[in-house]
Amino acid sequence: GALHAQTAEVLHWWTSGSEQAALGEIRTVFEAQGGKWVDTPIAGGGNARAAAVNRMLGGDPATVFQFSIGQQLRELADQGLLADVNAVAEEENWDEKLPPLIVQAAKYDGDYIAAPINIHGENWMFYNKEALEKAGIEVPKSWPEFVDAAKKLEDAGVIPIGLGGQPWQERILFNSVLLGVGGREFYAKLYSTLDDELLASDTMRKVFEAFAALKPFVDEASPGRNWNEATNMVIRGDAAFQFMGDWAKGEIIAAGVEPGTTVGCAFAPAIDTAYIMTVDAFAFSAMDSEEAQAAQEKMAHVMLEPDVQIAFNKKKGSIPALLDVPGDSFDVCAQKAMATLQDKKTHLVSTGLFGVPSAVSGAIDDSISNFWNSADMSPEQGQEEFRQAISYAK
Amino acid sequence: MRFNCLALYGLLGIAALMILAPVFIMVSTSLKPMDEIRDGSIFALPVEPSFDAWREAWSGDCSQTAGGNCGGLSSSFLTSVKIVIPALFLSVGLGAVTGYALAAWKIRGANLMFAALLVGMFIPPQVTLYPLIIMVRELGIFGSIPGLVLVHVIWGVAFTTMMFRNFFKTVPQDLLKAARIDGAGFWPLFWHVMLPLSLPILGVAMILQFTYIWNDFLLGLTFGGRSGQPMTVALNNLVGSQFGEKEYNVDMAATMLTALPTLAVYLLSGRLFVRGIAAGAVKG
Amino acid sequence: MALIPAMTITIVCFYGFIIWTFVISLTRSRLLPVYKFTGFDQYVRLFANERWWTAMQNIAIHGFLFIGGCIVFGYLLAILIDRGIKAEGMFRTVFMLPLSMSFIVTGVIWQWVMNPGLGLQDAVRELGWTTFEFNWIVRQDRAIYTLAIAGIWQQVGLCMALFLAGLRNVDPNIWKASRVDGIPVWRVYLHVITPMMRTVFFTVFILMSAIVMKAYDLVVALTGGGPGFSSDLPAKFVVDHILNRQELGLGAAGAFVLLCTVIAVISPYIHFELRKARDGGGH
Amino acid sequence: MNGVELRGVTKAYAGLTVMKDINLEIEDGAFLVLLGPSGCGKSTILNMIAGLEPVTGGSIHIAGRDVTELEPDERDIAMVFQSYALYPTMSVRRNIGFGLKMRGMPKADIEKRVDDIGELLQITPLLDRKPSQLSGGQQQRVAIGRALVREPSVFLFDEPLSNLDAKLRADMRVELKRLHERLGRTIVYVTHDQIEAMTLATKVVVLDKGSIQQADTPENVYRRPANRFVASFVGAPTMNFIDGKLVQVGDGIAFDGGSGQLPLVDLPGRARELIGCPMTLGARPEHLVFDDFGANARVLLAEPTGPDQYVRLAVAGAEVTARTGPEQHFSSGSDARIMIDGARVSLFDPESGQAVL
Amino acid sequence: MNGVELRGVTKAYAGLTVMKDINLEIEDGAFLVLLGPSGCGKSTILNMIAGLEPVTGGSIHIAGRDVTELEPDERDIAMVFQSYALYPTMSVRRNIGFGLKMRGMPKADIEKRVDDIGELLQITPLLDRKPSQLSGGQQQRVAIGRALVREPSVFLFDEPLSNLDAKLRADMRVELKRLHERLGRTIVYVTHDQIEAMTLATKVVVLDKGSIQQADTPENVYRRPANRFVASFVGAPTMNFIDGKLVQVGDGIAFDGGSGQLPLVDLPGRARELIGCPMTLGARPEHLVFDDFGANARVLLAEPTGPDQYVRLAVAGAEVTARTGPEQHFSSGSDARIMIDGARVSLFDPESGQAVL
Numbered sequence A: 001g002a003l004h005a006q007t008a009e010v011l012h013w014w015t016s017g018s019e020q021a022a023l024g025e026i027r028t029v030f031e032a033q034g035g036k037w038v039d040t041p042i043a044g045g046g047n048a049r050a051a052a053v054n055r056m057l058g059g060d061p062a063t064v065f066q067f068s069i070g071q072q073l074r075e076l077a078d079q080g081l082l083a084d085v086n087a088v089a090e091e092e093n094w095d096e097k098l099p100p101l102i103v104q105a106a107k108y109d110g111d112y113i114a115a116p117i118n119i120h121g122e123n124w125m126f127y128n129k130e131a132l133e134k135a136g137i138e139v140p141k142s143w144p145e146f147v148d149a150a151k152k153l154e155d156a157g158v159i160p161i162g163l164g165g166q167p168w169q170e171r172i173l174f175n176s177v178l179l180g181v182g183g184r185e186f187y188a189k190l191y192s193t194l195d196d197e198l199l200a201s202d203t204m205r206k207v208f209e210a211f212a213a214l215k216p217f218v219d220e221a222s223p224g225r226n227w228n229e230a231t232n233m234v235i236r237g238d239a240a241f242q243f244m245g246d247w248a249k250g251e252i253i254a255a256g257v258e259p260g261t262t263v264g265c266a267f268a269p270a271i272d273t274a275y276i277m278t279v280d281a282f283a284f285s286a287m288d289s290e291e292a293q294a295a296q297e298k299m300a301h302v303m304l305e306p307d308v309q310i311a312f313n314k315k316k317g318s319i320p321a322l323l324d325v326p327g328d329s330f331d332v333c334a335q336k337a338m339a340t341l342q343d344k345k346t347h348l349v350s351t352g353l354f355g356v357p358s359a360v361s362g363a364i365d366d367s368i369s370n371f372w373n374s375a376d377m378s379p380e381q382g383q384e385e386f387r388q389a390i391s392y393a394k
Numbered sequence B: 001m002r003f004n005c006l007a008l009y010g011l012l013g014i015a016a017l018m019i020l021a022p023v024f025i026m027v028s029t030s031l032k033p034m035d036e037i038r039d040g041s042i043f044a045l046p047v048e049p050s051f052d053a054w055r056e057a058w059s060g061d062c063s064q065t066a067g068g069n070c071g072g073l074s075s076s077f078l079t080s081v082k083i084v085i086p087a088l089f090l091s092v093g094l095g096a097v098t099g100y101a102l103a104a105w106k107i108r109g110a111n112l113m114f115a116a117l118l119v120g121m122f123i124p125p126q127v128t129l130y131p132l133i134i135m136v137r138e139l140g141i142f143g144s145i146p147g148l149v150l151v152h153v154i155w156g157v158a159f160t161t162m163m164f165r166n167f168f169k170t171v172p173q174d175l176l177k178a179a180r181i182d183g184a185g186f187w188p189l190f191w192h193v194m195l196p197l198s199l200p201i202l203g204v205a206m207i208l209q210f211t212y213i214w215n216d217f218l219l220g221l222t223f224g225g226r227s228g229q230p231m232t233v234a235l236n237n238l239v240g241s242q243f244g245e246k247e248y249n250v251d252m253a254a255t256m257l258t259a260l261p262t263l264a265v266y267l268l269s270g271r272l273f274v275r276g277i278a279a280g281a282v283k284g
Numbered sequence C: 001m002a003l004i005p006a007m008t009i010t011i012v013c014f015y016g017f018i019i020w021t022f023v024i025s026l027t028r029s030r031l032l033p034v035y036k037f038t039g040f041d042q043y044v045r046l047f048a049n050e051r052w053w054t055a056m057q058n059i060a061i062h063g064f065l066f067i068g069g070c071i072v073f074g075y076l077l078a079i080l081i082d083r084g085i086k087a088e089g090m091f092r093t094v095f096m097l098p099l100s101m102s103f104i105v106t107g108v109i110w111q112w113v114m115n116p117g118l119g120l121q122d123a124v125r126e127l128g129w130t131t132f133e134f135n136w137i138v139r140q141d142r143a144i145y146t147l148a149i150a151g152i153w154q155q156v157g158l159c160m161a162l163f164l165a166g167l168r169n170v171d172p173n174i175w176k177a178s179r180v181d182g183i184p185v186w187r188v189y190l191h192v193i194t195p196m197m198r199t200v201f202f203t204v205f206i207l208m209s210a211i212v213m214k215a216y217d218l219v220v221a222l223t224g225g226g227p228g229f230s231s232d233l234p235a236k237f238v239v240d241h242i243l244n245r246q247e248l249g250l251g252a253a254g255a256f257v258l259l260c261t262v263i264a265v266i267s268p269y270i271h272f273e274l275r276k277a278r279d280g281g282g283h
Numbered sequence D, E: 001m002n003g004v005e006l007r008g009v010t011k012a013y014a015g016l017t018v019m020k021d022i023n024l025e026i027e028d029g030a031f032l033v034l035l036g037p038s039g040c041g042k043s044t045i046l047n048m049i050a051g052l053e054p055v056t057g058g059s060i061h062i063a064g065r066d067v068t069e070l071e072p073d074e075r076d077i078a079m080v081f082q083s084y085a086l087y088p089t090m091s092v093r094r095n096i097g098f099g100l101k102m103r104g105m106p107k108a109d110i111e112k113r114v115d116d117i118g119e120l121l122q123i124t125p126l127l128d129r130k131p132s133q134l135s136g137g138q139q140q141r142v143a144i145g146r147a148l149v150r151e152p153s154v155f156l157f158d159e160p161l162s163n164l165d166a167k168l169r170a171d172m173r174v175e176l177k178r179l180h181e182r183l184g185r186t187i188v189y190v191t192h193d194q195i196e197a198m199t200l201a202t203k204v205v206v207l208d209k210g211s212i213q214q215a216d217t218p219e220n221v222y223r224r225p226a227n228r229f230v231a232s233f234v235g236a237p238t239m240n241f242i243d244g245k246l247v248q249v250g251d252g253i254a255f256d257g258g259s260g261q262l263p264l265v266d267l268p269g270r271a272r273e274l275i276g277c278p279m280t281l282g283a284r285p286e287h288l289v290f291d292d293f294g295a296n297a298r299v300l301l302a303e304p305t306g307p308d309q310y311v312r313l314a315v316a317g318a319e320v321t322a323r324t325g326p327e328q329h330f331s332s333g334s335d336a337r338i339m340i341d342g343a344r345v346s347l348f349d350p351e352s353g354q355a356v357l
């Protein structure tokens, strides 16, 4: 009945220990405020997203579900399957407090269709300090420097790049190179317009050249490797660098290492400072029951409460979505990120948040991965294939 | 002769080793602590074997999971059983009846129907998820165990029908005639005569269907809803997390635990299996 | 009648869904089905997609290797076991053990074993043979073969069981006759027994082709389709596009092409069944 | 009034006619044997009577009732199959009682009936075994028991003894004959074994290629075959046939086979009318008698079988078999003299094969 | 010198002795028939001769050579199986030629040999068919052809005719006999059909429970069975047995069955010594003669079979079968008088079953 606790079934893909712990922070507060939490974890973003959509189609939706912001979510909204949380957003002034790019992404037709609850950075470069010392190198600031450093590392018997050879990880590396070589404006323009001329430009060719130049610095066992195994290589010192999102900190902490000590964090080499943001977000199914609607609003409210944001993000390894939250209790990497984001010019977002259809981002992943893994493809060919893949998928 | 015999056992032994090596890796990894796994070869025996990982996989480790989901596999074991048993009996039962009807009664177009049914064995279930979801929704059983059972029956019936039809085709015509003269109609003939005859094939169909249903992940995930998530989904939650730390020993222990029921079935019924196949699954 | 449930399933679920798939493939549905028709655009896009062609090429390679491997190894094992050995039950059980595992599990284990840094290559090199190479899983031109290895490992037991049952059905007098004729055992298998096992070969072929057509879990767990998309298979292509890429229309087009291929492959079997029934008469 | 009647029955499989216009009346209490080579349609007739195969044309009547459209279990018949067709998974008791159970008879009554049958057929100690634990003869008895228990008015047997070995077959034959005498029910019995047909039948129907060749008492079928097919099919060793013509030799008549003459003693008088016409002579082996006044013959091969001896001879340009006692020794190549009992021979029109005498 | 000899052969399966100390000499060119009930070990002996089963003890000699340790193909034998065991996927031609091909004979020679065999067995038009397209008798011939083509010194046949119907069996029997006469090779032949044994054999070996009961010419086995088992196993209808004793009646001797006496005319003189001892009389049906001076008997059942008539009678407290001609009519329950040909009876010790006369 309506007088009973407002029940929210939460479908999400956070099944690992630290993710569960982080989510637990939200849950505790939600329950403290009188909500009832029903947990439905499904490992793997793809699985969980599919399950969420399928359950909506099947007429048995989850009240609140984790989802990637982007074109897919918009299509769900378009079909009237989502509830908006404008009421909460207005009351709490999300428009002001969240980074503008994120606001833009989370809105469809002027409605908030998702609650973004954190910011992950994708253009991080983790490195093993001992390995760098052993090879006698500094943290490189540009890609040519990186290549020199990598050669020295190789001579010292260290794998320069610990890469998990899965398409999305290869894309993260590519985007770091893209940002580093092309600069933040080029990056933003490219992904927001998918302009054919840009894709065919010289800059793009240079990006591919720089990307291709990294191929020799990866060990042969890379393909198929999970990201956390790569992180472990860096922790052990088998590999010197890993280009990965800041969730890698979770693995580093689990291995008993404080980020910033043995394993350092820096932004990937670039000509200008920028932070490629990606967010975790929750969306809300359109439901008839008033009780469910109340639960959804309560959930949106709890998720963006400043205290919850701090507690949640510290455990998750990300930074708060609200830019005005105090950061002193966070680790050095997070503090660095929070400091950087004070400058709005550094704001960039990950591929999907540009509103690129997932067909296109999928095609992008495919062609990057194909280029990275083929031994005999020239940068020009890679660039051309990349351009074509995008134009077909558009 | 002597040399031949040695070569025979040698070849079989090598084959057995090749089959068993991966299983050995699973077992030994599940008994190792994480440090040993990070540092050692996967072929190395555990230095300090322990069943901690098994315990954790089975009952979960609630200390660090404030998210509220720390049940391990034990909680979904029962769900799996609740799904498998009706799905198994219904899909095999339906296959038996259909196979019987197609093989033992003169039905016009029986062969055409059978051929049409066979096509179903080749359709990847993922491809037709959406219409199936809509259909199950319209029946009002989406997201429940009955819905999931229905879906398993749909995807199992082509296979079981094929097995039973091919077997029943080998039953002598005289037996059917005798039963008709005795006044046994469609159901008595099936129940009293054909079904008892088909025990060996029933065993094979049961074993294979049990394996398929028990090991299914996709259908459980899609149609199980909140309450009907089978053990494989729980297993996936345990091992499939994309952005968390990996505990390979727990993963392997969980994997073994999930495979244990089917493993047991095969260990216990290996002979039955071959005999069952010999009894008719092979004869076209 | 008793056929109604099965026939409903066949007509509604199998054929209804096939038609639905075809209809969707003519639309520009992305995440969810929408019925705005665009003609054969999706097919044009599909056939322009390099990944699709890789997947189609791969299914041919994989089908050939996997089915061939299962048949060859399954038959060989069955022959070895059929030679009247002791401990037959033990070997049989061992060979059927992998059958009890799902393709996901199979994929995960073999990913370890074939990983050059972790598995077999590493282990052999540590034993002293430092030039030993077994890195197929990470090579774009070889990864597709690893699928067959893992698949054969899992399914060879079923094939063995089917063949063994077939061998047991052979009239023992055939063996006596060939011994009296002084025919070497291997030639008896080659010239006499193997041709007699035609229906068993056929059954195995059909069962294994069904597995090839549906191969999804194994690819995902073993190679994820990589490196790049070099070990992709049509089923994975379709599922990726339908469930993860908001390309329902394109996925449906792929699925429909795949289904047509299926029907082309099994129609000989159907034909065989029908003809046999017609000729069969009293048998 | 429990006879069976087939009126103008035809049967076609997929357009191919296998039975043409069969008319047959089987009297109440008769033991009718359908005899014929493989594929002649014996089982088809039986299946049509049983209702297991629909007729294409004509009608079937049992006990005066038109049963053409009835189901097998409504026709008041029981059937025993060559392969016994026992239900392999049921005990003997359940096998016998199954038909009664299907008719909804109370359990206790079934038990009693089954026990009675068990006693009658002397299989009481076997009642709780499975068919696979029985010998061929015992299975046969159970199959008969299953038919008997329902007390139908007509029994149908499809080659019930052909899976048994010679000795058991002889024993079962006697048992069947006694059973028929005791029960007095109508029996239709299919076989391709002439000894069975001869010893069991009150009436034999010889079939070939889907039509009736002769329907008569066993004695007449053996002695007076209606045509050459019947003559050659019934009797082992088979009847001897010689082509030629009848000729007058002195007072008597002889048969001229082209390269020699065979005297035929005691030939019926009307044979005289046939003198000179081309003709096929049919003579059974036991009617070829070694006689010093007979025709010249040469011994080709002698086969002693125990009680008898079959002697193959070349005579009058033909090769024939004679049956004689085992005492006399014949060596291959020796000469002999042979006489044919004219009272017992058959004569056939060489064109149509019909008996003319 | 192509005989076969078994010296003290024993055979055990898993410790269970199934053949005990078999000694058997088969002369060159003999047609030896192994006769016995199912499971008596006929196939086992054949398989041991062929080398398909190892012997447990003793030795086997073929053509004077000890072959006990040789492989089947080194023994210079050929074998024909009950189920024919043709290679189902090969044409008749390849079936016959396959063994030669495996021995590396040139193609042209094989062709010629196969063609010759085809002509010999009259299967030339069938050479390009598959076994499944042949009738039983044709398959049988192909199986024989496959054995013949290798020209071995010894042929082994394991119930080669038992899958054929009666008529075909009779024809094939004659063919086999001719084949043997023409080729003159040693043949060892297994059957459980007495007619086959009688007509084909130059020597019959009757087996029971793994040991030889009698090894003699067919005639002697029929006329002078060594024991009651042989007597009852050979001959159809089976020999009549009556328990009782010999008594002196006037001048002659009669057999007293307890409730009646049977006069035995022409009993050999030495039978007098046995008067008074308990005894089993064995008399074949054809040696029971209807004779007005015979003993009183009552007719139970008459079975006319065509050429003969089997009459079951109650006489001297026993039930017996007599064989007679078909002419006379016997009605059940009527009286008859029966005489036994004393020159032909057997007398057995009731304890041991051994023949005493």
Ligand SMILES: Nc1ncnc2c1ncn2[C@@H]1O[C@H](COP(=O)(O)OP(=O)(O)OP(=O)(O)O)[C@@H](O)[C@H]1O
Residues within 6 Å of the ligand: C281, C282, D013, D014, D018, D036, D037, D038, D039, D040, D041, D042, D043, D044, D045, D192
């Ligand atoms: N189901 C069928 N379809 C087509 N033809 C059939 C069928 N059943 C029987 N026939 C044909 O009908 C004819 C008669 O068959 P039937 O079985 O009655 O012979 P039969 O006399 O019983 O022979 P057998 O002694 O071999 O049992 C045969 O030529 C057979 O080929």
Ligand SMILES: Nc1ncnc2c1ncn2[C@@H]1O[C@H](COP(=O)(O)OP(=O)(O)OP(=O)(O)O)[C@@H](O)[C@H]1O
Residues within 6 Å of the ligand: E013, E014, E018, E036, E037, E038, E039, E040, E041, E042, E043, E044, E045, E192
């Ligand atoms: N492989 C075996 N293992 C154990 N016992 C066997 C084996 N083969 C035959 N026997 C036994 O040996 C005995 C003789 O068998 P064999 O096959 O020689 O009989 P047979 O005279 O040929 O019978 P049939 O007429 O039925 O062919 C039987 O009691 C049988 O049970």
Ligand SMILES: [Mg+2]
Residues within 6 Å of the ligand: D042, D043, D044
């Ligand atoms: Mg028949």
Ligand SMILES: [Mg+2]
Residues within 6 Å of the ligand: E042, E043, E044, E158
């Ligand atoms: Mg035998």
